[in-house]
Amino acid sequence: MREVAIVAFAQSDHLRTTDELSEVDMVMPVLHQVLAQTGLKASDIGFTCSGSSDYLAGRAFSFTMTLDGVGAWPPISESHVEMDGAWAMYEAWVKLLTGEVDTALVYSYGKSSPGSVRDVLTRQLDPYYVAPLWPDSVALAALQAQALIDAGETDETALAGIAARSRESASANPHAQVKGSVPQGDYEVRPLRKGDCPPVGDGAVAVILAAGDKARELCERPAWIRGMDHRIEAHSLGVRDLTDSPSVRLAAERAGAFERPVDTAELHAPFTSQEVVLRKALKLGDGVAVNPSGGALAANPLMAAGLLRIGEAAARIHRGESDRALAHATSGPCLQQNLVAVLEGDTR
Amino acid sequence: MPEVLKAPLVVEFPFTRSLGPVQSAFLTGLRERTVLGVKTTDGKVLVPPVEYDPVTADELRDLVEVEPTGTVTTWAWNPGPRRGQPLDTPFAWVLVKLDGADTGLLHALDAPGPDAVTTGMRVRVRWAAERTGAITDIACFEPYEGAAADTGPAAHDGRFDDAVSGIVAEARLDYVYSPGRAQTAYINALADRRTVGERCPSCRKVYVPPRGACPTCGVATTDRVEVGPAGTVTTFCIVNVKAKNLDIELPYVYAHIALDGADLALHGRIAGIPYDQVRMGLRVEPVWTEGGRYPDHYRPTGEPDADYDTYKELV
Numbered sequence: 333m334r335e336v337a338i339v340a341f342a343q344s345d346h347l348r349t350t351d352e353l354s355e356v357d358m359v360m361p362v363l364h365q366v367l368a369q370t371g372l373k374a375s376d377i378g379f380t381c382s383g384s385s386d387y388l389a390g391r392a393f394s395f396t397m398t399l400d401g402v403g404a405w406p407p408i409s410e411s412h413v414e415m416d417g418a419w420a421m422y423e424a425w426v427k428l429l430t431g432e433v434d435t436a437l438v439y440s441y442g443k444s445s446p447g448s449v450r451d452v453l454t455r456q457l458d459p460y461y462v463a464p465l466w467p468d469s470v471a472l473a474a475l476q477a478q479a480l481i482d483a484g485e486t487d488e489t490a491l492a493g494i495a496a497r498s499r500e501s502a503s504a505n506p507h508a509q510v511k512g513s514v515p516q517g518d519y520e521v522r523p524l525r526k527g528d529c530p531p532v533g534d535g536a537v538a539v540i541l542a543a544g545d546k547a548r549e550l551c552e553r554p555a556w557i558r559g560m561d562h563r564i565e566a567h568s569l570g571v572r573d574l575t576d577s578p579s580v581r582l583a584a585e586r587a588g589a590f591e592r593p594v595d596t597a598e599l600h601a602p603f604t605s606q607e608v609v610l611r612k613a614l615k616l617g618d619g620v621a622v623n624p625s626g627g628a629l630a631a632n633p634l635m636a637a638g639l640l641r642i643g644e645a646a647a648r649i650h651r652g653e654s655d656r657a658l659a660h661a662t663s664g665p666c667l668q669q670n671l672v673a674v675l676e677g678d679t680r
Numbered sequence: 681m682p683e684v685l686k687a688p689l690v691v692e693f694p695f696t697r698s699l700g701p702v703q704s705a706f707l708t709g710l711r712e713r714t715v716l717g718v719k720t721t722d723g724k725v726l727v728p729p730v731e732y733d734p735v736t737a738d739e740l741r742d743l744v745e746v747e748p749t750g751t752v753t754t755w756a757w758n759p760g761p762r763r764g765q766p767l768d769t770p771f772a773w774v775l776v777k778l779d780g781a782d783t784g785l786l787h788a789l790d791a792p793g794p795d796a797v798t799t800g801m802r803v804r805v806r807w808a809a810e811r812t813g814a815i816t817d818i819a820c821f822e823p824y825e826g827a828a829a830d831t832g833p834a835a836h837d838g839r840f841d842d843a844v845s846g847i848v849a850e851a852r853l854d855y856v857y858s859p860g861r862a863q864t865a866y867i868n869a870l871a872d873r874r875t876v877g878e879r880c881p882s883c884r885k886v887y888v889p890p891r892g893a894c895p896t897c898g899v900a901t902t903d904r905v906e907v908g909p910a911g912t913v914t915t916f917c918i919v920n921v922k923a924k925n926l927d928i929e930l931p932y933v934y935a936h937i938a939l940d941g942a943d944l945a946l947h948g949r950i951a952g953i954p955y956d957q958v959r960m961g962l963r964v965e966p967v968w969t970e971g972g973r974y975p976d977h978y979r980p981t982g983e984p985d986a987d988y989d990t991y992k993e994l995v
C-alpha cells in the first residue's frame with residue numbers, strides 16, 4: 333500500500349465567540365499557516381477536502397464561502413463532508429491511496445457561537461421517536477454517564493479527575509479555550525457537572541497529507557498513517573450498551589491499533605464519561621499519554637475537534653515526542669460513530 | 681472598527697415524514713394507548729420497533745404488544761428543561777425497558793427530584809390527553825409501584841382504524857447571525873447610499889459585495905474601495921413568477937450589474953424602463969427609497985450603452 337503521512341498541522345485559537353469573523357476570515361489564517369509549513373502554494377495541492385455543518389451556521393451550503401480561502405478559482409479538485417474534518421481526512425487519505433494525487437489539504441471549522449449547540453445537535457437524532465422530545469447532547473451524555481456509574485466503572489470523583497487532568501494538560505496548549513484549574517460547578521444534567529462538559533466555541537483546523545517521497549521532502553519527520561477506519565452503531569440508544577463502544581474497538585482493530593502499543597492517544601471525548609468508555613474499548617494502559625493537548629474538554633469546536641485530535645497526535649510525532657500514536661474522532665450521541673487513525677514516525 | 685452587525689435568524693421547517701409499516705403501527709398504537717414492539721429473528725423484542733434488525737439487518741415485521749409499565753435502565757436529572765422537551769418542570773431523562781421488551785425507550789420521567797429516581801425503579805406511561813400518533817402521545821413516565829407482569833408480550837397484527845401514515849416533525853433553531861467584517865462594512869455603506877468593495881492585494885481585483893477573501897488568490901481582501909454609483913448591465917432575465925410576500929409587478933427584470941470600478945457583477949432589479957427594453961450594456965444607477973438601507977432597484981442613467989469590450993470579462 334502507498335505510504336501516506338500528515339506533514340503539516342495548524343489550528344486557530346479556540347474562542348467562545350468570533351462575531352467579527354466570517355467563516356472564511358476564521359479559516360483563512362489556518363490555511364495559510366499549514367501551507368507555509370510545507371512551502372506549498374494552494375495551486376500545488378492535488379485535492380482539497382473540508383468538513384463543516386450548515387446546522388451550526390444556520391445557512392445552506394455555508395461551506396462554499398470558505399472555499400474563497402483556498403483559492404478555488406481557477407477550478408480545483410475539491411470535496412466536502414457534512415461531518416467532522418476527520419472524515420474529510422479519511423476521504424483525502426483514500427484519494428491519496430489511489431495514486432491519483434500526491435498531496436491533499438484537509439480543513440474543517442465550526443462556528444457554534446451563532447446558535448445553541450445543545451438544540452442544534454438534537455437535529456441529528458432519529459426524527460420519529462427521539463428528536464420530537466428534544467433531548468440535548470448533554471442529557472444523552474448524562475444517561476451514558478449514569479449507566480457507567482451504575483456499572484461501577486466510574487464515579488463523580490473519577491470524572492472530576494479526568495476534567496482536572498485535561499484542563500491541566502491544556503495549560504501548555506496556546507490554542508485551548510479552557511485551561512488550568514476550573515471548578516467542576518453545578519450539575520448541567522446530573523450526573524454531569526459543568527466541568528464534565530466541553531466548552532462551546534469557534535475554531536478551525538487544517539492538515540496537509542502527502543504520499544511517499546513527497547512527504548519526506550515536505551516534512552522532517554512525517555506522521556505516517558499506518559491505518560484508519562471508521563465504524564457506526566445503531567442509532568437507537570436503547571439497543572446499545574452505553575458502557576461500551578464496540579464500534580471504536582472495531583475501528584481501532586481494523587486500523588491496526590492493537591498490533592503494537594501506542595505511546596500517545598488523542599481521544600475525541602467531549603464528556604469526561606466518554607473517556608472512560610474509550611480507554612476501556614481501546615485497552616489503553618496507564619503508560620499512554622491521553623490527550624496531552626487537553627482534548628475536547630479544553631476546546632471542542634464542532635466539526636473540527638476530531639480532526640484536531642489527529643492533528644495534535646501528528647504534531648507530537650513531528651516534534652519527536654511520540655513514535656506511535658492513536659487518534660480518535662467521534663460523532664453522534666454517546667459515541668455513536670467512531671474513527672481511529674494510527675500514526676507513526678520513522679524509527680530514530 | 682465599527683461593531684459588526686448582528687441580527688436574529690430563525691430557521692424553521694415543518695418536515696413531513698412518511699412512516700413505514702412498523703413505525704405507522706407503533707405511532708398509531710400510541711394514539712390508541714397500545715405500545716407495540718417488534719420481534720427480531722433471535723426472539724428479542726425491540727421497543728420502539730424498527731423495520732430492520734440493528735444487528736443482522738433482517739427485515740422485521742413481527743409486531744407484539746408490550747405493557748405500558750416498565751423499569752428504568754439509566755437516567756439523568758435535568759434541572760433546566762429546554763424548549764420542546766416533554767415537561768417544563770425539572771424532570772429525569774430515562775431509558776425505560778417496558779415489561780415484555782428487551783430494549784430501552786427514551787423519554788421523560790416526572791418525579792419530584794433526583795432523590796426520587798433510581799436505576800431499576802418501576803414506572804408507567806402517562807398518556808397525553810390529546811393523542812395524534814406521535815412519540816409525544818406518551819406525555820412522560822411516572823413512578824409506579826406494581827411489579828412486572830410475568831406474561832410475555834402478546835402477538836398483535838398492528839392494524840388500527842385510520843392508521844397514521846406520516847408525521848410532521850417541527851424543527852426550529854434560533855441563531856444570532858453576524859455577516860462578519862467585510863459584509864458589515866458593505867451593508868453599513870449601503871445605508872449611507874455608497875457601495876464599497878474590497879480589493880485583492882495580490883491580483884488587484886475589486887470584489888462587490890466583498891466577502892473578505894479573494895477566491896483566486898486565497899488571501900484576505902482588506903483594502904476598501906468605493907465603486908459605482910453607476911454600472912453596466914452585463915446580463916439579465918425577465919421574471920414572470922411572483923415570489924411570496926414580494927410586492928413587485930410582473931414581469932420584472934433581474935440583472936447582473938457591473939458597478940464602475942468593480943471586477944465582479946452584483947445582482948439587482950431593473951426598473952424605470954419597460955421590461956422588454958432592458959439590454960446588455962445598459963447603463964444604470966441605484967435608487968434608494970425613502971429611509972431604505974439598500975438600493976430598491978436600478979434605473980437607466982440615460983448615458984449611451986457601454987461598449988461590449990468594456991464589460992465582456994464580467995459577463
Ligand SMILES: [Zn+2]
Nearest residue numbers: 880883894897
Ligand atoms: Zn486576488
